[in-house]
Amino acid sequence: xxxxxxxxxxxNLRFSLKVKETLVVEKTPYQHLAILxxxxxxxxxxxDGILQTTEKDEFxxxxxxVHVPLFTHKNPKSVLVVGGxxxxxxxxxxxxxxxxxxxxxxxxxxVVRNSKKYLPTxxxxxxxxRVEIMxxxxxxxxxxxxxxxxxxxxxSTDPLGPAVGLFTPDFYKAVYECLKEDGxxxxxxxxxxIYGKLxxxxxxxxxxxxxxxxxxxxTIPTYPGSLWTFxxxxxxxxxxxxxxxxxxxxxxxxxTPEIHKAAFVLPKFVKDIFDEV
Ligand code: SAM
Numbered sequence: 001x002x003x004x005x006x007x008x009x010x011x012n013l014r015f016s017l018k019v020k021e022t023l024v025v026e027k028t029p030y031q032h033l034a035i036l037x038x039x040x041x042x043x044x045x046x047x048d049g050i051l052q053t054t055e056k057d058e059f060x061x062x063x064x065x066v067h068v069p070l071f072t073h074k075n076p077k078s079v080l081v082v083g084g085x086x087x088x089x090x091x092x093x094x095x096x097x098x099x100x101x102x103x104x105x106x107x108x109x110x111v112v113r114n115s116k117k118y119l120p121t122x123x124x125x126x127x128x129x130r131v132e133i134m135x136x137x138x139x140x141x142x143x144x145x146x147x148x149x150x151x152x153x154x155x156s157t158d159p160l161g162p163a164v165g166l167f168t169p170d171f172y173k174a175v176y177e178c179l180k181e182d183g184x185x186x187x188x189x190x191x192x193x194i195y196g197k198l199x200x201x202x203x204x205x206x207x208x209x210x211x212x213x214x215x216x217x218x219t220i221p222t223y224p225g226s227l228w229t230f231x232x233x234x235x236x237x238x239x240x241x242x243x244x245x246x247x248x249x250x251x252x253x254x255x256t257p258e259i260h261k262a263a264f265v266l267p268k269f270v271k272d273i274f275d276e277v
Contacts, residue, residue, distance in 0.1 A: 005036055005044070007051050009224040010194055015051070017041060017222075023118050028110035030162050035118045041222060043119055045086055047111070047157055053086050057221050058122055061188070061228065063255040064218040064263065066092035069151050069186040069232060070099075071247050071260060072239040076150040077101065080178065082138035082166065084155030085111030087123035093153075094125045095250045102131050103149075105138040107162050139165045142174045149179055154187035159198065167198065169205045172233070176209050182236040185210070192270045193225035203274045206233045214239050215274045216263035218254070229270065240264050 003019040017038040026033045031047045038044055042055030053061070066089050070076050078101045081089045085106035093102050104126070106112055112133060115123040126133065134141055142152070152175050159167040166187075175185045189195075189202050199215075206213040210233030220228045232239055244257035266274065 005034075005038065005046065005051075007046070007049060013224070015222070015224070017044065024114055026110055026114065028108050030108045030110075031157075033108075033110055033114060035114055044222075045111070045115065045119060048161065050158060051222055052157065053088060053119075053122060054222050055119070055121060058086075058088050059252070060218050060220050060254045061223075062088035062092045062122075063252050064216070064259075065089055065153055065155060065186060065188055065230060067095075067250070067252065067255040068216060068230070068239060068260055068263065069153065069184045070096050071257075072232070072234065072237045072242055073150050073182070073184050074237065078149045078151075078180075079103070080105060080142075080145075080149045080152045082142065082152065082154045082156065083107075083163070084153065086115040086119060087112070087126040089153055089155045090128075090131055091122065091125040094128055094130065095252075100130060102128075103134055103141075104131060105134045105136065105141040107135070107137050109135045137162070137165075139171055139174070142171065142178045146177050147180055150183055152179060152183070152185045154185065156188065158190065159195075167202065169208070172205050172209050176233075176235075179235060184232060184234045184237065186230055186232045189215070189229045189231040191223060191225040192227060192229055192273050196273045199229055199231075199273050200276055202231055204277070206231055210234060212236075212238050214264060215266060215270070217266060217270060218263060227267075227270070229274075231274075 021037040212234040247257040
């Protein structure tokens, strides 16, 4: 018998992967979690039927959400990851020697626990002594910490369930306060094919709060539409003014200094989504 995982990317679009083995299925207090072994993309983590990460293409998302802001900041020492319980973003953050402290504020301990057990190549850095795992709502954590982080990475699920509040002006204002005076926030801001209206709304929110707002893209095969957006708000540093010749080579598979520069060149329809007032 063939077993398939199917994600309904919207009511008219589905994405399916043939499953080798079901490793875990768990109803957590927040969401329905599954980790499956698939033929094409290796082990995958799904939450409420939505693909979060796969062993085969996770490097693209995690490298791009982390290295673009961390190489834009001149000296990132303290980093907050909101969401991101699989540990992929934390693993990339720790490739930066300047980083002394990474806080992971993840609402669902089951994501951390199961990622540690079944997705070791992604979660491998979660036991590093520089990492503090705070199980709880990232919104509450941000509201309770002021002027503390150089970079905040919002590695969230789609704007549904517990993540709804991570896509609001109040949250981005609270992140502004949580950042130090030259701090940077980056958020995954979804597919321009599916969430165009939301991306435009987020872009306006960022521009109202941060002196520098920039959008960039990456191609992620298992995410809806494959073309993915990230939005960066910065108090001081402009990611497009980084001297790419000064970026040290680190161990990556997608991010390079050249990609850092190229990622900000947006296809016209994506630029229009970000710029439309
Ligand atoms: N790379 C992924 C994507 O774009 O599909 C995101 C991966 S990561 C697993 C997302 C995490 O955000 C989930 O583990 C979820 O539990 C967490 N999350 C959602 N809302 C949250 C909140 N309010 N505070 C902290 N974590 C939250």
